[in-house]
Amino acid sequence: MASPGMMQSGLSRELFESWCTDPKNGVIIAGYCVEGTLAKTILSEPEEITSMSGQKLPLKMSVDYISFSAHTDYQQTSEFINILKPPHVVLVHGEQNEMSRLRGALQREHRGRLLVHTPRNTQLLTLAFRGDRTAKVMGSL
Known part of the structure; x- marks a missing residue:
């Protein structure tokens, strides 16, 4: 994106x-x-x-x-994650305490199936992925 x-x-x-x-x-x-x-x-x-x-x-x-607003509510964010089922979510563009609250709520809802990261500006974040993957779009955008 x-x-x-x-x-x-x-x-x-x-x-x-x-x-x-x-x-x-x-x-x-x-x-x-x-x-x-x-x-x-x-x-x-x-x-x-x-x-x-x-x-x-x-x-x-x-x-x-x-069309994807940077200012979604929890319901929209959670539904988007449920559809994509990513192994990692990186939260940026927000006040640190609010991002921490969102991280906690997402981790509780997804119970170990999702790693949620809230790096500070310029903080290095290393994400591990398993091999090459191909994405296939179903339906229309």
Whole structure:
């Protein structure tokens, strides 16, 4: 999923540029995008994009859009997690005490099936995953 920075710079941009040439990869743009940003540009599915270094890169990955507010309530967040069934959830963009409360509620509800992380800004977080996985979208976005 694209970060709120609309992929203009930073890690989301670096990852996008590394992955955009492979048709096995995909990106989901979640929410509003400002004109002139990379996120807005790729929604029109151009054949290529210009990297931060000025290099032209073919856009081979899939690009999809979903409306996804950063300010969901507990019910929406829990339902989203129940559908995806991820092994990890990383909570960002919130006041630390509120994120800790949400973490506790999610851990109680999912009883050991979910690791919920609330790293502080710039804190390194290492997530372990088992091998390569392929995601398949069922239905429509």
